[in-house]
Amino acid sequence: MKMKVNKDEKNGTYWFVVSAGKDEDGKRRQIKRRGFRTEKEAQKEMRKLLQQVDDNAYIKNTKLKYCDFLENEWLTSKALKVRDSTISNYRHIVKYHVSKYFHNHEIGKITTQMVEKFYGYLANEKRLSERTIQDVHKLLKNSFKMAVKRRYISHNPVEDAEAPKVPRKEMQVWNLEETVRFLKVAESSDLYIAFVLAITTGMRQSEALAVRWKDISLKEKSLHVRQTLSHDGKHLRQETKTKSSYRTITLTDKAVEELTKHRKRIYEEKLRAGSAYQDNDLVICTKLGTPIIPRNLLRVFYSLMKKANVPRIPYHGLRHTMASLMLANGTNPKIVKEILGHSGVKVTLDIYPHVLPTVHKETAKQYGDMLFG
Template sequence: MKVKKDEKRGTWYFVVEAGKDEKGKRKQIFKRGFKTEAEAKREMRKVAMQVDENTYVKPTKRTLADFFPEWLQSKSLKLRKHTLEVYTGHVNKHIIPKLGRFELIKITTAQIEKFYIDLAKDAQLSPRTILDIHKIVKSAFEAAVKRKYVPHNPVKDAETPKVEKKEMKVWGVLEANQFLKVAKEHRLYPAFLLALTTGMRQSEILGLRWKDIDFENETLSVRQTLSHDGKELTAQTKTKTSTRTISLDQRVLEVLQKHKRNTMKEMLAIRPVYQNNDLVICTGFGTPILPRNLLRTFYNLIKKADVPKIRFHDLRHTVATLMLQEDINPKIVKEILGHSDVRITLDIYSHVLPSVHKETAKKYGNMLFNQSNSSQ
């Protein structure tokens, strides 16, 4: 490690030993063009420390436009098809046009924050969409740090828009029962029954197979999902914890058994043209139900039942809310819903917890003091 003067140019440079490469050849880092010896020494100490800590990044002209296709390709190994399409859309429509020409190593936190402001003003994107884009850019830079393209992640400390939490819309027990009562005669009744008894996602319900239901042990396993466009069945759930086993009520099992018998009759009636995908919820020809068709039926039944209009996904929120109100352990609710962490469950349904805690305190107090009174 040494600093020397370039007599011809009148500037200073330094050399830092950087170990050996994979072939055992000596590696050195040269940096030139410093105006003073002190300036060269400061930079040399900085580089030497980075070499020791294995954080040194060799300068490169690689731009965001160069890096993002590489990153998306690596993410394709983990992400579901729909999620990858969403990521690719944001990258091509918003990230590359605004930031693509800049070198990775020169991107600053301030520049990222200005990018978010521009997305809000010029593109008029919602805070939620900007936050989604922030997560993509942050994840990409984390990968760039791991690959030694940049020394740190400038997105990590960037300020993001505040996303106002929407008031969660859920049904009470009476409303849920009223809806199920009206939906009972519809062919898709088992789909809505599963939604309101298990909290399964729409994609999970539409991907459920008969072989995933264990009638003897009264359980079903979530192992397959249907894509958002209804064109692809995949043995891939939203997250690792989304692959789960859920216990079923005996009354739900009875509905499913009856539905299975009806499905078998449909298959036998048109056997030559029937497409047997082993799906629990399917068309009369055995093909997957398109999500938009399920939603159309759902909203029509809501009107008939004269209950508040909510989204299909809110049936999942309804299940969780009703379970927590019944003082069911949040950890159990987390496992039923397939959340990766109980903190997610507690955060989403924090509005329910004060009343749950109050009721728990009352129940515990009654148990404790009634016991004390009886022993006197």
């Protein structure tokens, strides 16, 4: 197509049409601009558009509402990639926070200043915590990033927005003496194996409660993390938190010993229950073979902590305790990262900075002993 500027004889303004290749459906796409006061202005705008097309940087001229984009494109895309609990959290943020504020805003007209004003509204008017606002910030940043890729906007306004800083909570972990004391008291509990696995493998609660016997090789001393249990204890899912969470962990001799004993007990309970037993092949289960409801496990956990007279920590603190003890004992952070299922060593080191001074001192001592005896 020959590109040229045309004059509208009725009102004396200038206009042009530019060919912009083909759209997603293979149809020819044309960009039309009109209403220029002079031919020179029209030519300047036409050259600019042609350069954008050549550089694959052309932005669609759209009046798309940001909330429509979130509902119809971003959430739909995310639903294919993340867990049900995660997408549910995204929908909650969109419905109760984002949509109520940006309900009628066009995606191309939202600025960095508007985003920062939104954060102020969430903090001062809605009284949301810094952590919740940080979650909103991450959602906005990711969704606008997709909008840039899809050519709805040329720049992500959230990139330069000041998000609230979330203060790092002091990590709640046990030292070695407290850990040993708790395990000694927990021996009397039917759920003892849950605590042994938590402290020796660092598995998340949802992972441990979903482990099946077919995921374990007592002979090879290995455990495969392959699925998770939902927070309400009703659904076993063939998925893990992230790709790196799908992993194999080497079991300690003590864990193998306790699993062997536990398997015998499970078999005896199955015989006693008879036809009432629901065989889900679960390692940690009720006397009828059904999954343990997470809140019931927590109830036992809190009771045992009180009996053992150890500091009260969340169940996730068992995972942190294992990692802290391993790092303090000189275990390579890369190994700890693989056991925990983190995406990278940096994630592991960022979570456990409190252990690093001890690790550095021990490393320096070992290196000095090697050099100078």
